[in-house]
Amino acid sequence: MSGYIAFLKKEFIEDTRNYRLLLMLGLYFIFGVMGPLSAKFMPELIKTFSPNMQIIIEEPSALESWTQFYKNVSSLGLSLTLIIFSNCLSNEYTKGTLTIMLTKGLSRPAVILSKFSSIAVIMTVSFWMCFGVTYGYTAYLWPSEELSHLLFAAFALWMSAMLYLCILMFGCVLFQQAFASILFLLVITLIFSLLGMTDLLSAYSPSFLSSKNIDLISGTVTISEFAIPITISLIMSGVLLFLSITVFNKKQL
Numbered sequence: 735m736s737g738y739i740a741f742l743k744k745e746f747i748e749d750t751r752n753y754r755l756l757l758m759l760g761l762y763f764i765f766g767v768m769g770p771l772s773a774k775f776m777p778e779l780i781k782t783f784s785p786n787m788q789i790i791i792e793e794p795s796a797l798e799s800w801t802q803f804y805k806n807v808s809s810l811g812l813s814l815t816l817i818i819f820s821n822c823l824s825n826e827y828t829k830g831t832l833t834i835m836l837t838k839g840l841s842r843p844a845v846i847l848s849k850f851s852s853i854a855v856i857m858t859v860s861f862w863m864c865f866g867v868t869y870g871y872t873a874y875l876w877p878s879e880e881l882s883h884l885l886f887a888a889f890a891l892w893m894s895a896m897l898y899l900c901i902l903m904f905g906c907v908l909f910q911q912a913f914a915s916i917l918f919l920l921v922i923t924l925i926f927s928l929l930g931m932t933d934l935l936s937a938y939s940p941s942f943l944s945s946k947n948i949d950l951i952s953g954t955v956t957i958s959e960f961a962i963p964i965t966i967s968l969i970m971s972g973v974l975l976f977l978s979i980t981v982f983n984k985k986q987l
Contacts (some may be wrong), residue, residue, distance in 0.1 A: 737841055738847055740840075741835070745852035754819070758818065761811065762863055765807055766864035766866070769806060774794045796879040797951065800884070800947075800951055804887075804948055807861070811864070812894075815860075816916070817916065820906070820913075823907065823910075832845065843983070846907070847975075847979070850903050850978075854896060857895055862892075865888045869884065883950050886957055886960075890964065893943055893964055896971055897943075898919070900971040901918075902919055903974070904978045904981075907985065926939055930942065938962050938966060942963040943963050
């Protein structure tokens, strides 16, 4: 346990020195502001710069603000997060620091768990900060509009993000190059997307958690429909972390 805590502290210090923490907070703060502001002012900008175009533009609404939030975070936000942390183990392989630490008594499971924990904490703080900023701006710009299940819809997306972090961690254990880890992640993402396109499996695919958030807020789907995808995502996350530790225990450095 002491090895895990010590290595976790080292990870947080490195993430601060390498500006990963600052970059994540900055990116997600921008995403949090972008949603409400683009929903509020984009229609006016389109009218201003395209006065002669016949475009039907809906009135700005809180729902559009949250739509922008989920689009930004589930696509660009999560993609940038995975790229930022894709070298979480490859740098250690290159520098040889893992070999030194392991010979000093640090356990291999502690390495994987501390790596994942630091990334998960940074992602969690950044994500919920982004949610809070979007919530505050949306409530300020549309104080009379009330939407249902905002917190649960965000929780579902956060769960999806944690699953992808577990996939990334497993990829980083399997491959020493960051590019190979990203490629592995893309393949798994493609499989999830294909499963989500089939009528039989779409309700069970982990991609359900990041694609039906607005449907939940608007009342098209219910909370109960998220139960199976969340359960599957939790099981997959646990299995992937277990496999990451198991493979890393047998990996030659």
